[in-house]
Amino acid sequence: MERIELDYPARHAVPRRVHVGVVGSGDLEVLLEPSPDQRAHVLVNTSVDGFGVVWKSVLDRFFERFGGAASIEINDFGATPGTVMLRLEQAAEAVRA
């Protein structure tokens, strides 16, 4: 079990709270809600240790486009980077919907 915390600058507020994904092998859940300040805060709880660099690279790429001032909690159960990005994009889409 490893815990990773990252912060990003934000360009706009997010309007609501969303929850996507599931607790299950090779999957993850993403809980996204408006952040208390003008920045984005990410907390990753992952069952697989030693992938901090990969997490940072996936999240860097996501926040280049997303730009929302959100607090995001990710509970990961060994998802691949592709699955993580897909769930983040699903959360971004749900928050806009």
Add this chain to the structure above:
Amino acid sequence: MPPESSSVIHSRTSSEPRPAVHTLLRLRHVDELIWEEGRPDWAVAALELAPWVVVRRVEPRPRLWPVGIRGGLRPQRCAAWLPDAAVADFVTPEMLATTRAWRQRPCADTIPALALLDEVEAILQAHGYAGRWGPGGSVGFELASTLPCVSPASDLDLVLKVPEPLGVRDAAALWAALSRLPLRVDVLLETPLGAVALAEYARGKSVMMLRTALGARLVADPWLASAASALSA
């Protein structure tokens, strides 16, 4: 499916279960594996204890099965390819359920993921899924290989074959029944296009994640190819 008429898999009659993702394959010899990124010592050691690998969800290559090797520690997973002719035997999750392989495990009553399988079977039968489900993950691996690897804290991964569309209401009823068990159950619905988590499908939302041989994608209907391509990530 790789064609190879002389192999164990293809010499069986067509009415028997066929290997697919989640199927466990027994190796003839470790040296016949083609490793994707090197050959970790832990993987060779694990295969010496239990010469079983699991079919991964990627496109098969001609006469080669995409397989995963699991070690004793959680992050120990690696990918390889197994020539069709090097498969000594195979077991599908449904075969493990049909034979109630968990009843042969010593100490099963102290491990919830094994002890509750009779109850899981009753739930799936009551909902009309007899013969279409089976255990995957570490439970499937232990039942196929007979190597103890399920711990008292292990979750239970289940695979349910759903060739025809399943109603959200039926899915929600099944998920509610399984959620009442005193352990975490993770069910993958296997459709002809890939797999979707029962927990996610049962929510009845308009978008969900489908795991396919070409990667994960967001879809509206896990049984409809056109929806899958329209929303692919």
